[in-house]
Every structure is written in structure tokens, then in C-alpha cells.
Amino acid sequence: MSPAGTPRRIALTPAARRVLDAAGSLFYERGIHAVGVDLIAAEAGVTKKTLYDRFGSKEQIVVEYLADRDERWRGFLAEHLEAVQPTAEARVLAVFDASRAWAATNSPKGCSMVNAHAEISDPSHPAYPIITGQKQWMLALFTDLAREITPDRAGDLGRTLMLLHEGALVAHGLRVFADPIRHARDQAQAILAAAGERPR
Secondary structure: OOHHHOOOOOOOOHHHHHHHHHHHHHHHHHOOOOOOHHHHHHHHOOOHHHHHHHHOOHHHHHHHHHHHHHHHHHHHHHHHHHOOOOOHHHHHHHHHHHHHHHHHHHOOOOOHHHHHHHHOOOOOOOOHHHHHHHHHHHHHHHHHHHHHHOHHHHHHHHHHHHHHHHHHHHHHHHOOOOOHHHHHHHHHHHHHHHHHHOOO
């Protein structure tokens, strides 16, 4: 672990990138604990020695997998936020739209962070700060946007939006009912309309 609890990261060589791509698909589809380094190496077309030379441990591969997912999600979300009107309400709804689009192509089995947390609940695991850090970042994003809508109740509104968003991601992964992220967006829109009508 590097300073301030930030997980150590490695520079990705072409071979390491192949390992990470293979591991990412396997971890997401089968679960982190169910996938061993032998399978990752075989899928990546490298030797176990190369895998360990590049990453040092399976834990480091998990760190890189989750950090890579997080970075790609944040970039994807930024593009959606930049494409909408610069109002807080539009940007909140854009988060749900981005999640819906991301889930359709990248997360058919639900949020990778939520899924990883089901397997990694020990705060001492080097990947744990990535999992919780993404969710803290999402809460901060919703709260910052809520502050523009209802400054006095930004914390409450931010947490409400976060709960809607995260609940929708879980429901999507479990396939409880059709299009839960769209449903959560509709509920968020109603909440935002009500919040905007309150005296500030």
C-alpha cells in the first residue's frame, strides 16, 4: 500500500495488459476467488513466471482490474456529463443515463465494485480502498450536484440519489425486474422536481 492508503499501481507492459484483460473478463464473469493465476496466464497466453514478474501477486492483479474498471467508468461518466446541459438536474439524470448505457455493454452481471465487495470485505486487502473509494466518489458527486439544487439539504438529497443509483445497479445484476436503472432515473427526476420546488 502506498501513502494515504492508496493502493500501489504498476506500469502495464503489453504482456501485463494481456494478463489484465484476461483477468478482468474472468474475474467479472466467474468471481475473483474462483479464478486462479494458472487460468489467467493460460487465457492471456503468458507463463505464470511472466504473470508474477509483471504483477507480483494475484492481489495486485485484482487491484489493477478494479482500478482499471473504475478509471474507465469515470471517463465514460465524464463524457456523459459534458454532453448535457450544465444544470445540476440534467447532470444528475445524466449519471443514471450513463450507468444504464455502461451496464448494457460493460456490466450485464451488475456493478463490478459491488460484486467484488461480496468477495473482498477485509479493509486490509489492497483492493478494498478502490471498491469503497469509488462509492465514496459517487456519493460526493451526487452531493455536490444536490448542493446546487437544495443547499440546505444537499447531504440528504445526495444520499437519496446514491441509494437510488446503487439499488438500481444491484437490481440490474440480479435481474429482479426489467430496466431498474431507468426506473431509478424516473424516481430521481421526481425527487429533483420536488426538491427544486421547496423554498431554499
